[in-house]
Amino acid sequence: MIILVINPGSTSTKMAVVEDGEPRLIKVIRHAPEELAPYAKITDQFDFRRQMIVGELEKAGIPIKFDAVVARGGLTKPLPGGVYAVDENMIQATHASDHQHACDLGCVIAREIAKGLGCPCYIADPVVTDELNDYARICGLPMFQRQSIWHALNQRAIARRYAKENNKRYEDLNLIVAHLGGGISVAAHDHGRAVDVNNALDGEGPFSPERAGSLPARDLVNLCFSGEYTKEEIVKMLSGKGGVNAHLGTTDMIEVENRIKAGDEHAKLIIDAMIYHVAKAIAEKGAVLCGKIDAIIITGGIAYWKYIVDELNKRIGWMAPVAVYPGEDEMSALAANAAAVLNGEIEVKTY
Numbered sequence: 221m222i223i224l225v226i227n228p229g230s231t232s233t234k235m236a237v238v239e240d241g242e243p244r245l246i247k248v249i250r251h252a253p254e255e256l257a258p259y260a261k262i263t264d265q266f267d268f269r270r271q272m273i274v275g276e277l278e279k280a281g282i283p284i285k286f287d288a289v290v291a292r293g294g295l296t297k298p299l300p301g302g303v304y305a306v307d308e309n310m311i312q313a314t315h316a317s318d319h320q321h322a323c324d325l326g327c328v329i330a331r332e333i334a335k336g337l338g339c340p341c342y343i344a345d346p347v348v349t350d351e352l353n354d355y356a357r358i359c360g361l362p363m364f365q366r367q368s369i370w371h372a373l374n375q376r377a378i379a380r381r382y383a384k385e386n387n388k389r390y391e392d393l394n395l396i397v398a399h400l401g402g403g404i405s406v407a408a409h410d411h412g413r414a415v416d417v418n419n420a421l422d423g424e425g426p427f428s429p430e431r432a433g434s435l436p437a438r439d440l441v442n443l444c445f446s447g448e449y450t451k452e453e454i455v456k457m458l459s460g461k462g463g464v465n466a467h468l469g470t471t472d473m474i475e476v477e478n479r480i481k482a483g484d485e486h487a488k489l490i491i492d493a494m495i496y497h498v499a500k501a502i503a504e505k506g507a508v509l510c511g512k513i514d515a516i517i518i519t520g521g522i523a524y525w526k527y528i529v530d531e532l533n534k535r536i537g538w539m540a541p542v543a544v545y546p547g548e549d550e551m552s553a554l555a556a557n558a559a560a561v562l563n564g565e566i567e568v569k570t571y
Contacts, residue, residue: 224290226290233248234550235249399520
């Protein structure tokens with residue numbers, strides 16, 4: 221059984237070929253800003269990224285012949301977690317979405333490759349996975365509802381890994397999982413369901429390397445009506461040019477760490493503030509779970525930074541045991557989900 225895995229991100233395209241559960245090829249294709257600059261919209265990058273994937277397969281001498289293609293899911297309509305077959309409805313919804321994120325390209329590229337091979341293609345636990353409690357959706361104006369946009373694939377994969385390593389079932393645990401990456405999502409997992417999570421894309425929860433997080437509402441309204449910025453510019457401030465990027469001019473956390481080590485007190489203040497807001501978000505989820513927390517899990521690329529993990533632990537370690545899983549487990553999770561469908565272990569869902 222050979223599975224092609226595709227995971228597009230904002231500045232890279234991750235790909236893997238997994239044969240009978242073992243990685244045959246793992247590749248992270250980096251995209252410099254100047255490479256992506258000619259494309260006005262993320263969806264315009266489709267052919268560029270597809271050709272890069274095909275080129276890496278040819279370079280590695282791997283025949284373009286797979287039993288399935290699986291991709292990270294995009295910003296389609298809210299969906300329960302699981303594995304979905306990519307169909308025309310999903311493709312159309314991806315193109316029509318008000319949101320724009322590189323993960324939207326995953327199902328489009330997967331379908332194009334799979335179509336030529338006649339094999340199935342899937343997405344798994346897309347970022348719009350929505351299992352919120354009904355009252356978690358309600359906010360202070362009836363024309364608005366809280367939305368669930370988060371790192372569902374990695375959070376669930378890491379939660380299952382934690383459960384397995386502790387000889388338990390994910391479905392039997394109450395967990396708080398914080399994914400610390402370019403965006404930051406913090407979710408309350410109640411016996412296998414993510415019943416509350418911040419919208420980590422559009423402006424909710426902690427600020428992150430590139431997202432503004434929750435903002436003072438009146439100040440944001442005043443900014444929108446100041447006449448100084450277009451709608452597109454303000455949206456970019458919320459997601460892409462916000463957070464650490466807005467304060468320090470970079471999303472590179474290794475660079476920020478080095479600046480702090482060199483004595484940059486302002487950089488340290490911004491990172492300490494980010495830690496503070498992440499800790500508050502974790503504590504909020506403790507209330508969601510009524511204080512019954514089996515573990516708090518810290519994951520994502522920023523979890524490699526020991527200072528951040530240690531400072532978070534000081535603030536939230538009293539709540540429950542803290543487990544740290546740096547990086548992400550998205551590629552193996554995608555491959556495992558596709559294999560489970562092909563083996564008849566789980567049922568594929570229709571979009």
